Amino acid sequence: xxxxxxxxxxxxxxxxxxxxxxxxxxxxxxxxxxxxxxxxxxxxxxxxxxxxxxxxxxxxxxxxxxxxxxxxxxxxxxxxxxxxxxxxxxxxxxxxxxxxxxxxxxxxxxxxxxxxxxxxxxxxxxxxxxxxxxxxxxxxxxxxxxxxxxxxxxxxxxxxxxxxxxxxxxxxxxxxxxxxxxxxxxxxxxxxxxxxxxxxxxxxxxxxxxxxxxxxxxxxxxxxxxxxxxxxxxxxxxxxxxxxxxxxxxxx
Amino acid sequence: xxxxxxxxxxxxxxxxxxxxxxxxxxxxxxxxxxxxxxxxxxxxxxxxxxxxxxxxxxxxxxxxxxxxxxxxxxxxxxxxxxxxxxxxxxxxxxxxxxxxxxxxxxxxxxxxxxxxxxxxxxxxxxxxxxxxxxxxxxxxxxxxxxxxxxxxxxxxxxxxxxxxxxxxxxxxxxxxxxxxxxxxxxxxxxxxxxxxxxxxxxxxxxxxxxxxxxxxxxxxxxxxxxxxxxxxxxxxxxxxxxxxxxxxxxxxxxxxxxxxxxxxxxxxxxxxxxxx
Numbered sequence: 001x002x003x004x005x006x007x008x009x010x011x012x013x014x015x016x017x018x019x020x021x022x023x024x025x026x027x028x029x030x031x032x033x034x035x036x037x038x039x040x041x042x043x044x045x046x047x048x049x050x051x052x053x054x055x056x057x058x059x060x061x062x063x064x065x066x067x068x069x070x071x072x073x074x075x076x077x078x079x080x081x082x083x084x085x086x087x088x089x090x091x092x093x094x095x096x097x098x099x100x101x102x103x104x105x106x107x108x109x110x111x112x113x114x115x116x117x118x119x120x121x122x123x124x125x126x127x128x129x130x131x132x133x134x135x136x137x138x139x140x141x142x143x144x145x146x147x148x149x150x151x152x153x154x155x156x157x158x159x160x161x162x163x164x165x166x167x168x169x170x171x172x173x174x175x176x177x178x179x180x181x182x183x184x185x186x187x188x189x190x191x192x193x194x195x196x197x198x199x200x201x202x203x204x205x206x207x208x209x210x211x212x213x214x215x216x217x218x219x220x221x222x223x224x225x226x227x228x229x230x231x232x233x234x235x236x237x238x239x240x241x242x243x244x245x246x247x248x249x250x251x252x
Numbered sequence: 253x254x255x256x257x258x259x260x261x262x263x264x265x266x267x268x269x270x271x272x273x274x275x276x277x278x279x280x281x282x283x284x285x286x287x288x289x290x291x292x293x294x295x296x297x298x299x300x301x302x303x304x305x306x307x308x309x310x311x312x313x314x315x316x317x318x319x320x321x322x323x324x325x326x327x328x329x330x331x332x333x334x335x336x337x338x339x340x341x342x343x344x345x346x347x348x349x350x351x352x353x354x355x356x357x358x359x360x361x362x363x364x365x366x367x368x369x370x371x372x373x374x375x376x377x378x379x380x381x382x383x384x385x386x387x388x389x390x391x392x393x394x395x396x397x398x399x400x401x402x403x404x405x406x407x408x409x410x411x412x413x414x415x416x417x418x419x420x421x422x423x424x425x426x427x428x429x430x431x432x433x434x435x436x437x438x439x440x441x442x443x444x445x446x447x448x449x450x451x452x453x454x455x456x457x458x459x460x461x462x463x464x465x466x467x468x469x470x471x472x473x474x475x476x477x478x479x480x481x482x483x484x485x486x487x488x489x490x491x492x493x494x495x496x497x498x499x500x501x502x503x504x505x506x507x508x509x510x511x512x513x514x515x516x517x518x519x520x521x522x523x524x525x526x527x528x
Contacts, residue, residue: 004367005363006363006364006365006366006367006368007367007368007371009364010368023387027386027387028387084281084285085284085285085288086285088282088283088285088286089285089286089289091505092286092501092505093501094504095461095500095501095503095504095505095507095508096497096500096501096504097461097462097463097464097465097466097500097504098462099378099462099465099466099469100465100466100477100478100481100496100497100500101497102466102469102482103469103481103482103484103485103493104481104490104493104494104497106485107306107485107488107490107493108302108306108307179374182376183376183377183378183462183463185376186376186378186379187376187378187381187463187466190378190381190382190466190470191466191469191470191482198379199378199379202379202381202382202383203382203470205382206382206385206386209386211383211386214382214383214386215383217379218375218379218380218383221375221376221379222371222372222374222375222379225374225375225376226374229374
């Protein structure tokens with residue numbers, strides 16, 4: 001209720017600002033204009049097409065990143081040699097923002113999907129990797145010993161003890177990876193996409209001073225991000241970590 | 253919002269690996285992976301999988317790096333980037349901590365700010381970029397405001413969480429012992445919330461760093477590492493691009509190791525809020 005009130009106040013302030021005429025109407029469109037543009041773009045299917053393109057890119061990059069992060073993370077936690085080889089590389093590459101690679105990837109692979117997906121992949125891999133690695137190392141040694149003394153070996157130990165034990169970290173890693181990927185995809189599309197994509201729309205609209213198009217894409221980007229955060233990761237957490245009793249409910 | 257939660261995930265005891273006694277062996281062990289990757293890079297470059305112009309050998313990248321550094325071009329780009337980063341971040345730190353503390357202490361401020369913050373925070377910072385560039389202009393003002401805006405959210409959310417996480421019993425104890433509001437704030441709330449605030453600042457700076465490079469590519473600033481990389485694309489100067497990326501990596505590592513580790517050591521660890 002109070003939340004609604006505060007949003008309402010912000011909305012009214014914005015509307016007053018837009019109508020006051022202090023700024024050019026092209027730069028600060030009124031809310032009805034934005035709503036009409038959004039409705040129009042949803043109506044002719046162009047917004048859906050942009051959103052689907054963006055989502056496809058995010059998922060391609062995220063899937064590759066999750067796979068790489070999980071496999072490498074578990075290997076690094078399990079084998080000292082793997083850890084020694086990869087951890088210096090990870091700490092050297094991690095501080096480089098994925099978007100810094102954008103021009104290089106564009107030169108190598110051209111404008112378009114390959115460069116975009118690679119940028120997303122680079123952004124999402126590290127949180128996944130670091131969290132899996134930390135999580136697998138943080139599994140309580142007592143559990144490992146207990147499972148071993150009860151005769152668990154190899155695969156059973158891994159699937160029944162290590163994976164559930166590391167799962168809170170892994171889910172957090174996946175969440176962070178999605179956030180990073182979502183940021184990266186918007187930037188990557190601005191720089192590297194040739195056509196279609198929410199980031200591309202925003203950037204393209206800048207050329208024509210279509211602030212209403214920019215703001216409506218912003219709304220869609222925010223809505224999709226929020227929906228994933230709440231619905232997908234929330235239910236993923238309930239289905240795995242909470243059911244296995246790794247963290248208590250009500251914390252998030 | 254997630255940033256705050258992440259820091260609260262219960263961390264189990266991560267077993268410390270035994271430190272290598274021999275310093276030289278440690279160095280070699282850390283250098284070895286880079287040698288392997290470097291060798292693979294060289295092989296790919298010499299084999300001509302990509303045109304040489306697009307995939308230069310490491311010697312070329314290194315010599316470009318040295319040339320640009322000696323000519324003062326690379327340092328100039330780097331300094332401009334760092335100044336932009338720090339001014340945006342300072343904006344975010346001052347405003348963010350203030351809003352966060354207000355939200356933690358006053359119910360009304362929380363009611364007003366929380367819904368707005370939770371709506372704006374999940375939108376990727378770069379999505380705002382063209383809008384901010386339209387409103388604040390190309391160049392420095394637009395990019396600094398944008399970087400500050402993006403770094404603001406982790407700072408606000410973590411400060412708010414931290415202030416709320418200060419134990420009630422400490423507050424009451426201090427109040428019984430006659431602490432007034434100002435001393436309560438300086439000696440109880442601030443140290444109590446410090447680990448969260450620092451986490452927020454750290455996340456904010458990291459976020460600002462990730463965004464800034466891209467913003468420089470979009471905002472047409474005259475100097476800056478992002479611009480160096482993006483501009484080099486026009487002339488197919490892949491070696492200059494890679495030299496710029498190397499510089500970005502070095503700056504990122506320096507930020508982490510020279511700025512945040514010491515701050516953490518001097519404040520939070522010394523106050524005994526977290527284990528060293």
